[in-house]
Amino acid sequence: MLYHEITASSLVKIDMQGNIVEPGTTNFSVNVSSFMLHSAIHAARPDIKCIIHVHTPSVLAVSSLKSGLLPLCQEAIVIGEVSHHPYLGGIFEPEERDKIGRNLGPVNKVLFLQNHGAVCCGETVEEAFYNVYNTVLACETQIKLMPIGIENLVLVSDEARKHVYEAARRAPDSVPKHTEGSDVAPATLKKERQWRIGGVEFEALMRMLDNSGFRTGYIYRHPLVKGDPPRPRNDVEVPPAVSSLGYLLEEEEMYRSG
Structure with a gap:
């Protein structure tokens, strides 16, 4: 098979002697x-x-x-x-x-x-x-x-x-970015525990495939974007006055008037 023809389902599982354990979805042998x-x-x-x-x-x-x-x-x-x-x-x-x-x-x-x-x-x-x-x-x-x-x-x-x-062979000598508003000093933040040799480079290529629409299903140990966006320490920092609701209502009136 050519590389671009291979999918996860076409892979064959074998034992140490080359005997087929799971044949995959193709007609080819090992x-x-x-x-x-x-x-x-x-x-x-x-x-x-x-x-x-x-x-x-x-x-x-x-x-x-x-x-x-x-x-x-x-x-x-x-x-x-x-x-x-x-x-x-x-x-x-x-x-x-x-x-x-x-x-x-x-x-x-x-x-x-x-x-x-x-x-x-x-x-x-x-x-x-x-x-x-x-x-x-x-x-x-x-x-x-x-x-x-x-x-x-x-x-x-x-x-x-x-x-x-x-x-x-060792994790980079760096710490995660200091989040604005966080009470934790950057010096006390823990280093990445899940670092593995070649992991960062490999995941960059997997992101490229996923962003191209290949849907690899790869489980990222180093997600590019944080799962939860940083939150302010209190509600006063983001008052209701900054809402864009007024703009949305104005735009809706424009649609109604053609």
Whole structure:
């Protein structure tokens, strides 16, 4: 299926062996051989809930380089340490599946398959997409810089890489906006508790889809607009005199008179 053809109801639910649990609404079956790569990672890393295999030209190019992905920009750093695996195609053998799990490692979430793109993982859909997005950008940046020669490239230092990576893994150092008329000082307001890696960026794209009329049904952890508008502390601040009722009555008389 093409991406624009897929809906929630067309998705197929399967077990770790590729057997269909829920068939969805289409007549298509599951490509078991392609799923074996995903199941091998799921079996080795129970913490990973979402896996995306990327085949874009820039990612394929970097997966074919001996140097692999270089720390040239922020996008290459925020995805963390990347792993590599000499992809051979057939991974039905238990030994090959074990190698994939070992090469990915216990904490890494991006695995470059030699000459075959990259596998980007995450504990959530949002984190997996975050890793995909930054992996693609990092690879495109590296490919554009390759013609000037690797010896002319300036790599980010280990100390700077550690700082950037850790900063990308914690909630932004900010507090919610101070509401006018609120008795609570901004310094005492709590930080957002529901922050997750890639969540803010992912929700911005989901808002774009919803605003375009796709009705995703996505449950927002960071709504753009407050649920309840701020209220004044007392009624004196908004007296009845500011009502637009008089204007409405005047407009109604205009309609009646044609």
